[in-house]
Amino acid sequence: MKELLIMAKSLGGGGSEVALIELINALPEEHYNVTLVLLDLDSEYAYRLKKRVNIVQLTFNSSFAKSLVSMYAFPAKVLKKLSVNYYIPYYDFIASRVTNVFEKTYDIAIDFYGYGSFVTAFLATKIQAKKKATWLHDEKLYWLKSVQKYLCKYDKVYGVSQAVVDAFCREYPHYKDKAAVFYNVIDIEEIKRKAEQDEVVPFRDVFNIVTVGRLTEQKGYDIAVKAANILKKKKIDFAWYAIGGGRDEEKLKKLVEEYHLENQFVFLGRKDNPYPYMKHCDLYVQPSRHEGYVITLVEARALCLPIVSSDIPSAREQIQDGINGYVAELSAEALADKIEYLYHNPLQRQKTVAYLKEHPIDFSKELLKLETI
Structure with a gap:
């Protein structure tokens, strides 16, 4: 039985959240013990989750620290102008304000959310795992610059299509050996x-x-x-x-x-x-x-x-x-x-x-x- 930790933004939002749930549903329970760590409470698609999963929400000792990494803390118009990555320089500081304690060493730890989010930084620096992987969900990679210093902590960088992997390799050729395609798994x-x-x-x-x-x-x-x-x-x-x-x-x-x-x-x-x-x-x-x-x-x-x-x-x-x-x-x-x-x-x-x-x-x-x- 492998210990698998997956980090994501939430169980609500869009296609990447659906893809996350479909991936968990497809994992054989006899092979993986899954811990799902979420940044936000949104559970719009939770009803689609069919497997037993230990769900943990990240908690902070400061509401201000939490607001810096929550897309829901700002009006949509502000987000569109600044983008959530505006507060990236504070990721290391914010990570020190997380009150959850992860003492276990996992076999595999996955940053499924990506998108230059705090999740990428936190998993890279605060989660102990034998192997780590991060996901890329879009061929537009401007946001990746915000977390590029953490990529060295990951063993694999998975793109959800060859187009995404090609874009990543053009932008970060020195990480080419880490990059691979992992198509979103859907229950047909x-x-x-x-x-x-x-x-x-x-x-x-x-x-x-x-x-x-x-x-x-x-x-x-x-x-x-x-x-x-x-x-x-x-x-x-x-x-x-x-x-x-x-x-x-x-x-x-x-x-x-x-x-x-x-x-x-x-x-x-x-x-x-x-x-x-x-x-x-x-x-x-x-x-x-x-x-x-x-x-x-x-x-x-x-x-x-x-x-x-x-x-x-x-x-x-x-x-x-x-x-x-x-x-x-x-x-x-x-x-x-x-x-x-x-x-x-x-x-x-x-x-x-x-x-x-x-x-x-x-x-x-x-x-x-x-x-x-």
């Missing part, structure tokens, strides 16, 4: 099971498009709205459903009103189970500006959906254009053109669906990488 059968659950799916008798993801600039919803406006002008009979919540919700709704798309672009909010909506759509679209490893594309592939994704490096690792999906340049015009093409060519959509059914996703090799750290 669970996705299929949830897709069959009874949900009231409000689709109309039109061409129904679905996008799932946080309502943030990264996910490209503003581009999707502009593409929808082009489709409307071309008399395409469609409805586009956005599933998710986020800080840009009001801004995006105003953009929809500006283009008079209230009947075509519909915000459904966050859904614990988005899979019935995905399963019944005519087309799944992912217009992200950048990603590490697009979990929603994995989910769409698992459900054998026709897919259009923005043409970013990490999406290219999953989508072979014209074979198991389609990629489009990240612009409203290119996205609208691809959607219009698939709207008028149902046989092309059927071909991609057939290919996905014949080539199921297999993540069995990923967990073996923990054994080789």
Whole structure:
């Protein structure tokens, strides 16, 4: 039995938190005794955790110290301008204010959150482990400079896609030997099971498009709205459903009103189970500006959906254009053109669906990488 410690921000937020839970769920209980250390209390996705895990929340002897490393301590507008990494020089000081005592030496310690956070610094300096690994979730690595001095403490630097690893090796070539790909592990059968659950799916008798993801600039919803406006002008009979919540919700709704798309672009909010909506759509679209490893594309592939994704490096690792999906340049015009093409060519959509059914996703090799750290 190996003692495994995993540190993360919380059990709520976005794709990286879902990926964390899926990884824990996939770990064989007879091989790993898991301790999960969290910085914040947010437990939005805790219901997805199926394994017995010892959960520990970091506590501080100073509320001020805690506020310096908590994304929830500042308004969203301030965070956008400064970023949470603004307080990085104080990480060593803040670590000395943590009241938890970790006396055990773990077999493996994982900083799953990454993103230049306090978690990376704390695990590097305060956790005793035979081997340590940190995760990179996005190909945009500007935040990594904030914790680069701690990278020498890690035995492995895992990127969730080859695109992420390539970006890391370009930026930090002296750590190239530590870098490797570790794809996010997703429970494919669970996705299929949830897709069959009874949900009231409000689709109309039109061409129904679905996008799932946080309502943030990264996910490209503003581009999707502009593409929808082009489709409307071309008399395409469609409805586009956005599933998710986020800080840009009001801004995006105003953009929809500006283009008079209230009947075509519909915000459904966050859904614990988005899979019935995905399963019944005519087309799944992912217009992200950048990603590490697009979990929603994995989910769409698992459900054998026709897919259009923005043409970013990490999406290219999953989508072979014209074979198991389609990629489009990240612009409203290119996205609208691809959607219009698939709207008028149902046989092309059927071909991609057939290919996905014949080539199921297999993540069995990923967990073996923990054994080789």
